[in-house]
Amino acid sequence: MFKTIVLPVALLGAAAGAMADEGQWQPHQLPQLKSELKRIGITMPAEKLADLSKHPMSAIVSLGGCSASFVSPDGLVVTNHHCGYGAVQRNSTPEKNYIVDGFLARTRAEELPGGPSSLVYVTEKVENVTDRVLKDLGPNLTGRQRNEAISSRIKALTAECESDKAYRCSVPAFHRGLEYYRIKQLMIRDVRLVYAPSDKIGNFGGDIDNYEWPRQTGDFTFLRAYVGPDGRPADPSPNNVPYKSKDFLVVSAEGLKNGDPILLAGYPGRTSRYKLPSEIRFARDVDLPGRVSTITADLDVIASATKGNAAWDVRYASVAKSLNNVLKKSQGLLDGFARKDIAAIKDVQDAEFRGWYGKNGKGSTLLADLDAVIAADMALSREEGAYAEATHSDLLRSARLMYRLAQERQKPDAERDAAYQERNLSFIKARVSGLDKSFVAQVDQARYAAALNRYAKIDQKLRPQGLDALLPNAANLASLYQTTELGDTNKRLAWIGKDVAAFQQSNDPFIQLAVRMNDVAKSLEERRKEVDGNLDRTIPQYMAAVIAYKKSQGKPVYPDANSTLRVTYGTVSPYSPRDGLVKGPFTTVEGIVEKATDKDPFLVPAALTEAVKAKRYGVFKDPVLNTVPVNFLSSADTTGGNSGSAVMNKRGELVGLNFDSTYESITKDWYFDTAITRAIHVDIRYMLWVMKEVDHADNLLKEMTIKYPKK
Template sequence: MSLASSPLSYADEGQWQPHQLPQLKAELKRIGITIPAEKLADLSKHPMSAMVSLGGCSASFVSDSGLVVTNHHCAYGAVQRNSTAEKNYISNGFLAKTRAEELPAGPDSRMYITDKVENVTEQVLSGTTPAMSGKQRHEHVQNRIKALIADCEQDKAYRCSVPSFHRGLEYYRIRQMMIRDVRLVYAPSDKIGNYGGDVDNFEWPRHTGDFSFLRAYVGKDGRPADPSADNVPYHSKDFLVVSAQGLKNGDPILLAGYPGTTSRYKLPEEIRFARDASYPARVAEYKSDLSVIAAATQGNANAEVRYASVAKSINNRLKKTEGLLAGFARKDIAAIKDAQDAEFRSWFSQHSADQSLLKELDAVIASDMALNEEEFAWSVATNSDLLKNARTLYRLALESSKPDAERKAGYQQRDVSFISARLARLEQSYVSNVDQARYTAALQRYNKLDSKFRPQGLDILLPTPESVAALYRQSELGNTATRLAWLKKDAAAFQQSDDAFIRLAVKLHDIGLSLEERRKEVDGNLERVIPQYMQAVIAWKKSQGKPVYPDANSTLRVTYGTVAPYSPRDGVSKGPFTTVEGIVEKHTGKTPFDAPESLLAAVKEKRYGVFKDNVLGTVPVNFLSSADTTGGNSGSAVMNKNSELVGLNFDSTYESITKDWYFDSAITRAIHVDIRYMLWVMKEVDHADNLLKEMTIRYPAK
């Protein structure tokens, strides 16, 4: 069944593939969007041609010279990598007044511009048979995908992928221009870009200026090139006009970006596993790791800078996972899914001749959850950056002995430059004694895990916590040149090495490979059964007139909604705007509520200019909308009815976090930076006049 037959959405639920948007004409018209749906579906036309993926975050072009705007936390790694204790761009901010002053974002920084999407389901699934084992089926599908990618990447300017939709019901080949020279242009101080820090993360009201600018560079021929001083700014064929005219409560918005993953179609058993086992274990692991990092970096300014991005990332995952658990406690989503599942199974019993599907479905999901427990234990037992790098290097050496088409995805020739960049990047986020402390503590935590969840044969191969210090003394992998040199060595060199972490990687390889092989079997069975289930679910939902959109999977999606307040509990109403006066109210002079003096002065003197909202009487900072978003949507362009940029998505309210599993239109709200605050900071606080001149900005009529 093709998703082209998907029914219309209700409320503002749905993370839609662009090609589905013509089906939503009535919905878009209902909320006041004036852009033709057919135009939104065309990746070669405005505004979709201005959307950019950063490989984990979203962004958009705002000039014809490759300038993109995204979230501060999405560019945080680039800021951190260019910072030192003496030149701390994290706390002081960074602004390049000229192109020559722009800094390299990092060896692994990329921009991806999607230009082609095609349905390749038939090509991927051709040749699969019911008689195949799970492993055989998975490997067959992966080989078909690798062939489709290789064919697509004959032009090396592009990076291609073939993700599945609806858990394997459909596959699309996606072609993206991959820009390899990315530079940091401007990031405000984290006193603006991360105002409120982890205290305010996922909270409302919010007063965070979560924005930064990057620039794409290419060779003089206009094609992607490795970083070079000879490169020139990418000429983006399209970019968004910035509107400072503002929004008001009830106004429509469109949001486009690359949401990570959602689990809207998972079964009640999967929700209970996440709620009762997986998420609590992750929360405990995140907290323990953060505690170790904090203790190991305390009093060492260099170490604190190097681990700032690492800690920020873990903290964000922690807060989100805690929010998911809180959401599960507040609303029994498993019970809601139980009712939906019972209704579906009743419908299915009347509309399907094959009733064995549901029993098989329950069995493959149980095997998936059981293997997840072991994979989590493995991740704890190997939580060392040096060990992870050693394992990657050894696996690359083993895979490099095979024909490229037969290598494991992620270790083909197309992946070597990415691996090299990750190995080089470690230099900016690694300190030996910190990694040593993290690994020692991780092994102590692993030893306390229930033995039935530990991979068989692993315990005897692991170092003891007491012996970890010796591993670091007997390894040279902490040296970047040494680490990169291993890229050119064969498997025999690894097997004969006396480097302690190389030896450990070799020793652990078979256990890791065994887990991989078991994962292939489980995934292959999931990929055989889940699509049959999803096809039935789609038919069931269609019969009810309910939305059928694929779960998010890091591909380009469009969602829509309105600027809207919400009530998190009885008697409490929040939103939809916060203002610069709220920054002053929260200001304590201490992190994370330490606003720059120049910003406080501008508020005190009411230097609002054209960015003053006539209704609010001041400059808005953040606003809420009912748009359907998730992780990966960070930095997504928020557009008005005319497709002009009016904000950047950066977060969700705490009550909304469970939308990854269940969309509750009454309380689901996304949090956005109001573009007027961004422009006001650029003008009044950081004097980024060069960038204000570069962008096309539509100001309010005087």
């Protein structure tokens, strides 16, 4: 039995005082940070930053994994090149390779479809619904019962919010389940590619420079949001018109200098600042090494299977890019954990907290309960990792997805797993149909065979019970791929909507495999519900205590990132990764020419080299650097998902785009080290200079409102 500890409500609020530039703050918390914003030189009123209906927050949007912002009243959106990479790849062929050559639509008619996965989300309302999610959940519920009760309430809150189908709503947890907020977002479904520079600019340095400093990457792309003639979101159609964005960011070409303040707004993905020492050690010793090993092996298979075939290489370009990014970050975390023993730091903090809690939470079994549920979570995670290896095939995942949909559609919509409700049917179809742009049967077969061989090396005790007997032999996969029809997009899509009996009677080998594995998959899922329900019962009590403890010390209390709208702040700042070495805070176009070679990823467009050598810098020349700045560093608190986030000056004008962090900063997801944590941004002056001098995107320069330096 879990015993609940109730702490004074006054201790559960956010702390008024932040420390350094740490914190990924919910907009409504910003008025509590007035002194901090004033300290670094932000002149915008904190109350205005907290209002989602007003500039600049009303111009900040999500792409469902990346961040972006409106920069014109006609739905023009700017984000990172790597965030628009899927749309660039989707429209590329070996003959028209927009990845290599870049793309520019000089008229609206020339803009290209972003594809079914390209979406723009405009956050319009955020409301605290904690009471409606958690009220009267009895202490005698099992973990699974509690998990299902919370899920049911969230689905009801979501359905209530989505009575207008123009909106997409969600009810994410904050502070690891202590609070819940309902987020209402306008979901724009027709998104088109407007402009992407060549990857010689947008991905200069490639995976070699990823997470490194100095950087000289022009990581920017423009998209446009379209709606129906009535102004409401609509499926892609030639009749659609540009979305009239309520607000948009003014672009400032005046630039920044060392020490200047910045604001950064976007949708950071996930951080783990409040993880316990045991969770950090699990990540360090088990999860991350396994991830690095698996991704490295998978990338080797992809490279080998696509070698010498340009069409296959294009199809897997986005897959490989994404895997490489996760790999670099995972390896960076391991290196960071080796450089600084974060688990040991957390041990000290945890001991201090437990000492405080012993005096303030007398009679509670919380800490013992906490350790038990976390141990159960980690044990189940290892089995789930083994299952992921055993099912590492795009065709098998598609078959499993469609069979699960058939099973869920036997239930009333409100009783289904949330992922398979009717509101998500378009996303399921997009996943199933979108496979045709990043799939080759021979490559998938090679990846699956390698994964099955890796699975065979996993300790038997860590594999899901009963799974081994169901799996195909890696040596005999060829027959499955030769006889399946799921490689055909239309035939694959035809399975959506079929009933369970049709799947069970199918002769398709991947459908049969999905059906055979169903019981094991469901068992894992039911066990996950039990574990998550127990976590949902215990972790929020722990977080309430942590917040009370931190507030008693005047320390920052912000929720971990969870892909919702956040604001961070900081200053343009260099850093010292080791003794005697100082890096940053700016790089310049001369650095591009210095790094240039005759091999990818350090190829440079001839027009760019020519402009640099001729020193055609115009109004974009920095008066101190005497050239065009490319990237700059700041002390802002960012993570994955912040890619494309607007970097604004003290007045809320766009001065850059966030796109990366330094290698030494990767561990910031777990521990924020003010001395070395730095985010990397594209300087807006470089972006505008490329548009003018290299790609001649004059139509877009005219469309945006740009403030140029005073002469």
